[in-house]
Amino acid sequence: MPLVPMTEFLPKAKANKFAVGQFNMNNLEFTQAIIEAGIEEKSPLIFGVSEGAMRYMGLEYTVAMAKVAAETSGLPVALHLDHGSSFEVVMKCIQAGFSSVMFDGSHYPLEENIRLTKKVVEAAHAVGVSVEGELGTIGGVEDDVSVDEEDAALAKPEEAIRFWEETKVDALAIAVGTAHGMYKGEPKIRFEIIDEVARNVDAPIVLHGGSGVPDESIKKAISLGVGKINVNTENQVACTRVVRQILDEKPDLVDPRKYMGPGREAIKEVVKEKMRLFGSSNQA
Secondary structure (H helix, E strand, C coil), X not given: CCCCCHHHCHHHHHHCCCCEEEEECCCHHHHHHHHHHHHHHCCCEXXXXXXXXXXXXXXHHHHHHHHHHHHHHCCCEEEEEEEECCHHHHHHHXXXXXXXXXXXXXXXXXXXXXXXXXXXXXXXXXXXXXXXXEECECEEEECCEEECHHHCECCCHHHHHHHHHHHCCCEEEECXXXXXXXXXXCCCCCHHHHHHHHHHCCCCEEECCCCCXXXXXXXXXXHHCEEEEEECHHHHHHHHHHHHHHHHHCCCCCCHHHHHHHHHHHHHHHHHHHHHHHCCCCCC
């Protein structure tokens, strides 16, 4: 299948109480691992691309890899800009072939976030591209996104509902206690915020910082209306652990295929586990 917007599967996810995973592309091996997991699990999926990863891989290479993966898989696959920082970056990605974009205006005052997000939604929807917006500030570090814990701010339900009513984003990311990166302890997720917002908006809720969240918390969040969950750090950790182990055991090894291949398999296993946990297996 060609790349599709997230609206191809997210409304079904919210209605049927499952979530679709966003798994970030960081290079060819990540792309291959994620799509192979999707094929084996028969799951829709979202390729997430941060601005940092896009600079690393190159915009054209990023789109080309995602297109080939989607077309050869037969799955509904969205290519999604993760934490787009400006209208200009969002438009550049849409023009390059992204089927979905996130505009992250969470660091602006509410009124400005609504104004800018509406502008993105209008332009993206005109060409069939889905949009994710964000309210509240998610802590932690992931690629270009770095927020100190004390600066993280939970979303206010009444503001989140108004934000959706005025912007009509296709997916709504709200800060509920998760963070980018791995957790030192167990995250304290505010399920009551998810519940109140999800009951009052049509769009599924997005859970950022899905790496390392306990399975039971994930299941509860999905039951309350989370329809998209982002995972990146867990894949990076799994890949790096295997690569490091191989190079420690074979210090003279210089063929990258001999260590990146096993690294790719480690990523695939994590993604398959997440798809089963999220309930998206056999939903393609």
